[in-house]
Amino acid sequence: xxxxxxxxxxxxxxxxxxxDEMQKALAGTVERSFAAGAFVCMKGEPVEFWMGIVDGLCKxxxxxxxxxxxxxxxxSSGGWIGEGSLLKSESRRYDVMALRxxxxxxxxxxxxxxxxxxxxxxxRYLIAQLNxxxxxxxxxxxxxxxxxxxxxxxxxxxxxxxxxxxxxTNRLLQISQEELGYLAGVSRQRANQxxxxxxxxxxxxxxxxxxNILDLDGLRSFGD
Numbered sequence: 024x025x026x027x028x029x030x031x032x033x034x035x036x037x038x039x040x041x042x043d044e045m046q047k048a049l050a051g052t053v054e055r056s057f058a059a060g061a062f063v064c065m066k067g068e069p070v071e072f073w074m075g076i077v078d079g080l081c082k083x084x085x086x087x088x089x090x091x092x093x094x095x096x097x098x099s100s101g102g103w104i105g106e107g108s109l110l111k112s113e114s115r116r117y118d119v120m121a122l123r124x125x126x127x128x129x130x131x132x133x134x135x136x137x138x139x140x141x142x143x144x145x146x147r148y149l150i151a152q153l154n155x156x157x158x159x160x161x162x163x164x165x166x167x168x169x170x171x172x173x174x175x176x177x178x179x180x181x182x183x184x185x186x187x188x189x190x191x192t193n194r195l196l197q198i199s200q201e202e203l204g205y206l207a208g209v210s211r212q213r214a215n216q217x218x219x220x221x222x223x224x225x226x227x228x229x230x231x232x233x234x235n236i237l238d239l240d241g242l243r244s245f246g247d
Contacts, residue, residue, distance in 0.1 A: 026077045027054035027128040034075065034103070035190060039144030047141075051134025057121040064119045070108040072129040076100050079125025080198065082205055084118050096159060096182065097122075097206040102189045106149055107156070109135055122202045155187040174246025176207050176217040177226065180234070181242035197233040221245070 031037045031048055040048065054077060057063055063074065063081055076098050083095040083104065095117060098104050108115055109132055138145040159182060167175065180203070184192050198206075204214035218234070221227045226242050228235040236242065 026126060027052055027075075030075050030077045030101070030128050034101070035187070036138075036142075036145050036148035039148070040138075040142060044138065044142055044145075047137060048130065048134060051131045051137070053129050055127055055129060057125050057127065059121055059123045059125075061121050062118060063121055063125070063127055064105075064115055066115055066118050068115045070105065070113070070115050071132050072105065073103060073109055073132070073135045074105050074119070075103045075128040075130070077126040077128050079127075080122045080202060081125055081127075082120050082122055084120060085116075096163070097179070099183055099189050099192050101192070103152065106135075106152060122205055151187055155185060159185065159188065170246045172207070172209060172213060173217045173220045176203065176209070176214060177221055177242045177245035179203075179207050180221075180227070180236065181239060184236070184239055194236045194239075195230065195233050196236060199233075200229075203234075 028049055031052060032045065037045065037048070057079075064072075066085060078100050080100075081098045081104075083098060085095065098119070104119065105115075139149070162178070162182075170178065180196070183189055183196065183198075200215045200218065201211040203218070204211045207214060207217075209217075218227065218229055221242070222229065224241065224245070226236075226238045226245065228237055
């Protein structure tokens with residue numbers, strides 16, 4: 024079993040497919056690798072694929088011609104992204120960038136819509152996925168307007184543990200301070216400062232190669 028096949032078979036929606044449906048999904052999916060800093064897809068491009076993160080970490084962002092960048096969210100291993108753009112049949116409205124070496128599964132739009140036409144379980148998954156994504160972005164807007172940087176980073180970390188959007192996230196989160204800064208739209212130094220605050224609160228512990236999440240509920244409510 025290759026990496027993309029493992030992702031499809033272990034995804035929440037994939038576990039509900041019949042073997043014939045799974046074979047159709049696999050036939051319409053390819054895997055590609057991206058170096059750190061590479062664009063997985065770019066704003067303005069036609070949307071031809073649904074994307075799943077086989078392994079790695081990506082950032083959804085909007086890069087303006089003025090040089091300004093707005094980070095929207097992170098996508099970690101096991102997460103899928105792009106269903107909204109496919110359903111609306113519009114040009115992509117955001118960039119996706121690999122923050123480290125990342126492997127991505129690309130499911131062709133024809134296969135995506137075939138699954139919608141043939142699998143009730145797949146449609147139920149998409150409804151749940153869209154609902155969770157909507158809730159995530161509403162929360163982000165609230166956080167940006169109401170919380171300080173330390174609290175926003177705490178909420179950003181906790182968001183990577185959404186069981187629907189990111190079912191493969193481990194409590195030992197393999198993310199560097201630089202990557203965390205990219206996701207939060209702050210410098211590595213500011214991200215490091217926030218992590219020290221969260222460590223002092225007993226919520227996380229920085230370890231070699233990642234961040235150990237000690238109190239997920241505490242992260243979700245930090246700053247309230």
